[in-house]
Structure formats: structure tokens, C-alpha cells
Amino acid sequence: MKRSYIICGVTGEDSKKSLQEEALRLHERWRGKLSIESKVPVANVYDLSIAYTPGVAEPCRHIARDPSLVDVYTGRWNTVAIVTDGSAVLGLGNIGARAALPVMEGKSALFKAFGAVDAFPVCIDTQDPGEIVRTVTLLEPSFGGINLEDIAAPACFEVESRLIEDCDIPVFHDDQHGTAVVVLAAALSACRVTGRSLDELKIVINGAGAAGIAIARMFYHVGAREIILCDTSGIVGAHRDDLTPVKREVAGWTNPAGRRGDLAEAMRGTNMFVGVSVKDAVSREMVASMDEGAVVFAMANPDPEIMPADALAAGAAVVATGRSDFPNQVNNVLGFPGIFRGALDVRARVINREMKVAAARALTDLVGGNVSPDYIIPRPFDPAVPAAVSAAVADAAVSSGVAREPRGPEEVAARTRAMLGLAG
């Protein structure tokens, strides 16, 4: 009873409360969502002599001679660290590394279910960017990839760029790039619905944290030139003297008309609103002030910047949220599992822009001819998603010259399906 009620949509305070109570009860019963299992037999003396001493010495010797063989004789190539300092967890803010662990365990479960990736939560007990970078760099012998998670802006930008420099494995901040990939996919489909092209759109992004800035950069990279970024003080621009270094940099290539003012001012006459901010940040009037055929992505969690019914009533042509109980759920789970699956399968050195754009286009292509105002992005449990994304990402890694173990997209897709136990 309770369950079907919740599936129908977590809209009232009562159902929210019952979901929270159920989640707490189950977390206490589970006492951990992950299990580290042996894939190999250790049932008798012979098994041990192969998987452990004395046999294990042989792969050790080979890796000692050529450290790159660690990805041949161990599971490092498929093992990802989910790294957090607990400074920006979900909508909960800076709750610390311990309190972030339930989320990271859940993330690991998603990595396995949707990407066949072995992902381990690395919750770090410092919020000093230099210490985070040093710690993660020292762990590189155990990991084939780094997924940064729930690290607050602006520290996240420094941590990410320094890790990319210091590590020879993919480093990916999901709150930035995972979100940007899925938003780009949704935006490309929305453009098909409204008959516009992305590079002619006037776009307002509300929320200048990790996600907002990454989305702005992604849109700019694929050709959009009229982007306005807003934070809690309004439009980000050269006129502001309160900007962080990162926002100052973004101000250099956004807001080309030098507009000033608040979010309502920014939205007037634009074609697309992207919210990664807070509940109720947008009114009906603000949507009504947009250009005809407006696209509204209201992705604040759990409560969107404006409810879909209100946005549609105010004239929006396409609406998306982060919620599973409305159409067009913009959910990172569409991105990171397949992105890492593809990157790991060709042992990419990095996850570069080409690979991210390829992931977004793969998601848009999956929607394809079925695109409609209520269907601009695949559903999170669409079984076609992981292989489509991994194949596109691997292909882009090979084309852009960052793959250490090149494979064709068909092979990567087939491997992904096999690892996930899906029919070919």
C-alpha cells in the first residue's frame, strides 16, 4: 500500500515523511548497501595457492617490471573511487564526510547496476583542496578512475583540475559534467520539439555552483553564445565586484549584452531556463515573460524551481525536472554509468569534452523520432541507455586519441550488455 502510494508521486508532506521513515528503517536493517565479494574460488588449498600465495607472486613480479600491467592482472581497470569531502551533499549542504557515506554507497550501487563498474566510496575527512588532491593522487595504484561527488564549488573546480593534471586516469566530477551531459541531451531534444537550433538560443542558467557553471561551459562549447548565468545576487557579469575567480572567468564569455539585474530580469525574452537552484525560484510570471516556445528545466531537488503544471500554464512548451514522478526526468544515472563504462573499456586517460558531448548525443539519439514535449530524454531504467552511452564515449575516446586500449563501438556496446547481463 505504502509502496504504490509513493510510486504515484512524492507530492505531499505525509508521503514524504513515510518515504523518509522507510528509508531510515531499511538503512538500519541493511547496515550497509555494499558487499565486497571474491569473484574467484578460495575453497581449498589449491585455490589459495593460485589466488594468493605462492601463485600470486607471478603477476606481482610482472607488474613490478611494468606497472601498466596492473590493469591486466587486477581489477584496477574497472574500479572507480567515488570521492567526496561531504561539503555539498544532495540538497543537505555541508554535512561532512561520514554523513555523505549513505549517498556514496547508493552511488556505488548505481555504478554496478547501470555500468557494471566496481565503485568504492572514498569519504575524505578534510575539506582542504590540496589535501583532497594529495590523498586521491596517492590512491591511484588502487583505482582506474575517479568520480568526484558532492564537493562544493569553488573547491570542486580546483580539486578537479589539479587531479586531472596529477593523475593518469579519468577524473570526472559528476555534479558538474554528469549533469551537463544529461542537460545537454535534454536541450538537444527540446530544440527538436521547438524547431530551434541550440546555437541560436538565449539561455538563462540559475545557480552558479558546480552544475550551473558546468552546464554553461557545455552549452558554450557546443555553440550557444547568448548565455546568462545567475546566482543568488542576480546576473553574473563584469559589473559585479563580488565574484569568485571561477565566476569572473565565466563572466568573460557569458552575458554578452552586459545585462544587470535579478533572475526575473534575466529571463525576459529568453528561450530556455535551466534551474539548478532552489524550490520556487521561478514564478508563472517569469515563465510568461520568456519568448514563445519556452523550454523550462526546473531541476532543483526534491522540489523544482517551478512545478511543471505552473510552467506549462504560463506558456512553456517543454518542461523537465529532476523528479521521477513527472515526465522528462533529468537524472545523472543516464550519464555517469555509461560514461565510465566506455572510458574504462578503452582505458581512456581522461574523460574529455568530445566524450561528454558524445554521451549527450547518444542519449538524444535514443529518443530520436519519438521525441515529444513529454519525452525528450530516455527514462532512467531504459535498458538501451548504458550500451548506447558507453559505445559513443569509447568511440570518442578512440577518435580523440586518449584510448590506451582502442575498441570499436560495437564491441564496447556488446561488452556493456554482457557485463550487465542484458540480451544482445
Place this chain on the structure above:
Amino acid sequence: MKRSYIICGVTGEDSKKSLQEEALRLHERWRGKLSIESKVPVANVYDLSIAYTPGVAEPCRHIARDPSLVDVYTGRWNTVAIVTDGSAVLGLGNIGARAALPVMEGKSALFKAFGAVDAFPVCIDTQDPGEIVRTVTLLEPSFGGINLEDIAAPACFEVESRLIEDCDIPVFHDDQHGTAVVVLAAALSACRVTGRSLDELKIVINGAGAAGIAIARMFYHVGAREIILCDTSGIVGAHRDDLTPVKREVAGWTNPAGRRGDLAEAMRGTNMFVGVSVKDAVSREMVASMDEGAVVFAMANPDPEIMPADALAAGAAVVATGRSDFPNQVNNVLGFPGIFRGALDVRARVINREMKVAAARALTDLVGGNVSPDYIIPRPFDPAVPAAVSAAVADAAVSSGVAREPRGPEEVAARTRAMLGLAG
């Protein structure tokens, strides 16, 4: 064919070679011995809303208010870091953190198979003790215990003691204490065979690395007073001016007669030889020079200090090795899984001496009345071992006041058997 050949004993160069080749081939096929699995369902929107957002926010909030609840709502309480810097791996020496990973994966498999512990390999890319300590300390939010592995002496002593000071979870260097526990168990049984008591024994330990020093300390702790430690330069004593600080400390309470000389000199007239050194370090003549009813633990791997047949021919009453193809295998797998199982089950703050001695006595008690020169220690696959050790360790943790979640030994034994899927 090959398999049964190897089970019979890895004695010739041919069989050693074939085992190594098979281990290499299988490691390449496995490409990793571990899998990180979700224990909870993530098959639909409802599952995700409990294990991930939005439901997961509720346990996060509780942990943010009271960080100790991380051990109630996550798997941290049962998760152990297997930490190495790759400086002293098996008999291979300083092969580095990457080359150590196959061993750490195998160790994790043993932790699960014999202790139902989720253990993750943390291979650290530095051999600076301060950096190792800082890295591990920063990872404490993810782990309920730390197993140090294959870190060379003397750095291992500094790393261990500083981590014990800095961390509020058990820190255990298996090469030291795991070995010392199993050796003590074997020694207690050997005393029953020879009719002596441990505190009257004259003991020579050859090898003054992590294991040798820990064994010396353990024997001293349980009452032995005539202990001589030897390193490659002979007897460790106050007369030596080449000692590390740790060996100097040990020299203060060993070698009470102030003897000088080499290993042969040290062994004359003693009751027990404990070798954690190298192949062929001991001759028949050296064993023959020991007192009547001599006990010889020749544990160099893979080839012992003296072969059992030679030691017995020279008059030894009891012989043990590290090898699975002879009686009396002194194998750490008898210790660390049950020791951590017991410590984790009562959420012990540390693994103290009382717990280590309790583990040793539990192993000796399992041998009990069946003790004989050929059976002084349980076999590694004896299914009674994990629960017996965990119960004794948990009980000692409770008695010594370090258990955060006290449970009786019967409950711990039953939980251990249940977690391992063994009949009660």
C-alpha cells in the same frame, strides 16, 4: 592432472613453474579478483528512492547530527582497508604499491571467505610514513578497521603506532600481530607436546623484521623471559652499535645473558627456534645443538629455514612451517579474519594485546586434546576456526573495556557462523 600434482606439494622446480604459469594465466583471465556488489535492490524507481535520493537523505541527516551513527546506517562498521605501500610484499621485497595489488585482492578474498569482512585494497603511492599515516587517517570516514599489510620494518612500526594514536578504529598490522597470534597458538600447543611451560622456554627468533619483533614482544608479554632475537648480523644485544631504534628497544628486554655471536651460537641449548627469515638459514647441526625436545618453527616462505625431515632427523620433537604440504602449517588466515570479525562485531576501538592473546588461546583450545607432534594448530580450512576466534576476541574486547557495542561470545560465534553461511 596438473591440479592434483600441485595439491601434493610444491616441491620441485617444475611444479613451481607450472603453478606460477597457471596463476599468471588465471589472473589475466580474471582481470580482478573482487567485485563490489549492491546488497540492496535498485531495480525500479521505488528502490532508487529508498537506497538513493530522496530517501537516503534521512540517514544522512541523522549521521550529520551524530557521526557515530555512520556505523548504524552504512556498512562502515564491517569495512576494512587493506593498506600497503608495497615495500615488503610476500618474499618479493619492495615492489611498489601497484605490484602489491594482486596480493591485496587475494587478502580481501580471504577476509570475506573466512571472516565475512568487506575488505578493500588501499595501495598507497608513497613510502613516507608520515604521508601513509595522513592518507589513512583522512580515509577513516569510509572504514571501520585498518589492516596494514606488507609494509617494511622499521617504517611499519611508526605507521602503526601513529595510526593507533590518530584513529578511533582498530589498526592491525597483520605481518606483525597476525603472525604473532598464530605462532603463539602453535607454541602453546607445542608446549603441551613437550611438557614444558612457555615461561620457562629459551627461545631464539631469527629475523628481526615486522614479524620477528612482534613475535618476540608477544612471547615476552605472555611470560617468556629468555628470548634471543637474531638478525642478519647475529644476536641482537646491547653490544651492537648498528641497531635501529626499534631493535635497540628490543635489546633492552631480550638476550638477558648478554650473549654475542651468530645464529648457530644463539641456538645452542635452547628449546624453541622461530624462523621468519630465509631458506636454509638453519642446518641439522644447529637443530642438534638445541636442548632435548626442541621445537622448530621454520616459517620462511616458500622454502623454510630447514626442511621438516632434516629438523626431525636432527632431533626436533615438533616442527612447523608456513607450507600447506607439511603438517603444522602456521598460516595467518587462521588469525586475521576471526580477529577482525570479533573486533568489528563489538565495534572495538582497538585490537589490544588481550584480544590477540585470546585469539591465540582460542586456536590452541581448538586443537585441545587432539594435540600431537603433527597437529599443534588447526588446519586453515577448519570451519570451527572463525567463530572460535571471533568469539574469544570479542569477549576479550568487552572484558578489557574497548567494545562500543558489547555482545556475549556465544552471540558473536553465532553471528560469525551465520555471516559465513555455516551451520550453527
